[in-house]
Amino acid sequence: MLKGKTVLLCVTGSIAAYKIAYLASALKKLRADVHVIMTENATNFINPITFETLTGNKCLVDTFDRNFEFSVEHVSLAKLADVVLVAPASANVIAKLAHGLADDMLTTTVLACTCKKIISPAMNTRMFENPITQDNLRICERYGMEVISPASGYLACGDTGAGKMPEPEVLLQYILKEIRYEKDLAGKKILVTAGPTREAIDPVRYITNHSTGKMGYAIAKTAAYRGAQVTLVTGPAEEKPPMFVDLVPVESAKEMFEAVTARSAGQDAIIKAAAVADYRPKFVNTEKTKKKDGDMAIQLERTDDILKWLGEHKEKGQFLCGFSMETEHMLENSRAKLEKKNLDMIVANNLKVDGAGFGTDTNVVTLITREKETELPKMSKEDVAGRILDAVFGADEEEKADF
Helix, strand or coil, X not given: CXXXXXXXXXXXXXXXXXXXXXXXXXXXXXXXXXXXXXXXXXXXXXXXXXXXXXXXXXXXXXXXXXXXCCCCHHHHHHHHCCEEEEEEECHXXXXXXXXXXXXXXXXXXXXXXXXXXXXXXXXXXXHHHCHHHHHHXXXXXXXXXXXXXXXXXXXXXXXXXXXXXXXXXXXXXXXHHHHCCCCCCCCCEEEEEECECCEECCCCCEECCCCCCHHHXXXXXXXXXXXXXXXXXXXXXXXXCCCCCEEEECCCHHHHHHHHHXXXXXXXXXXXXXXXXXXXXXXXCCCCCCCCCCCCCCCEEECCCHHHHHHHCCCCCCEEEEEXXXXXXXXXXXXXXXXXXXXXXXXXXXXXXXXXXXXXXXXXXXXXXXXXXXXXXXXXXXXXXXXXXXXXXXXXHHHHHHC
């Protein structure tokens, strides 16, 4: 995934330094070339040998290390790096970065880097909230560095509050956002729907479906990583929603209809991957429905057709993509839906095909437009998401060229 990419991890003196070992390991598993620089104080919390073992590269501490290959190390590493993460970032190092001080290997190298720099503060709450630290962070942002907001919780010093470094998985997502993809969708606005809806029967029970939200979340995440401004309207999915999107959680089909129609204007593309209920109980009991002898019937009514509304109100130049989950006559039913709902493309899959459907990490889909059908092999949902986005914005660019 990250083959050919170089990540520079800069570790300062904080109890959270041990977490970066997990991050370095995760990056190596993604085939990144990982280099670590530590401050002298950081070596009191974790041994440089740990990082050398995990990354296969020498961990640098001393600016004037004479037992290493001949080169100006801070310059050579700065040239190699595709992204720099300073984590945990102490108040002392943040102050140095804000004002251009370069008095050790870490600060010297970061000052020489021209790539994206990401800072993850980790310190006592009072130190973090100190106006001087806050000013220094704003200065760093003004110089183009990205600052990750610290988590709140119980700190090693015994205090509770802001200043805790986020978990390695969160830091990894910031790195992936920066270097995983080219930013070919920068400037694009995309609305994605995902997950199931729940239609209440009473305060205890509801009608839903098997959607987990994986496909829609993969589309939203991939689009965000490729630079798009993403709005994600999601039902109560099992998956953890992606970062770096404008998240709009909803429960019912009615709530999703209202959320989507209120945000559809101005979108370059709308990709409706949610599995929205077609019917809901006509009457919702205010109290729990008691069990009785014999059968029970629930009267249902149609929900609002979100895709139909979007097709009827589609703006000029806006690309509308729907999904079709079928168990028979997939191509015929999907093409009929494409025409009926005024879609530009529909993503069709058959629930009975191995590797496709709800809850899986893979999918098998056919991309259908008015001009052609493109059958994709079984692939990960993230790869499917990339192919869908390629098709959406590839067609968009062709239309603009024709215009």
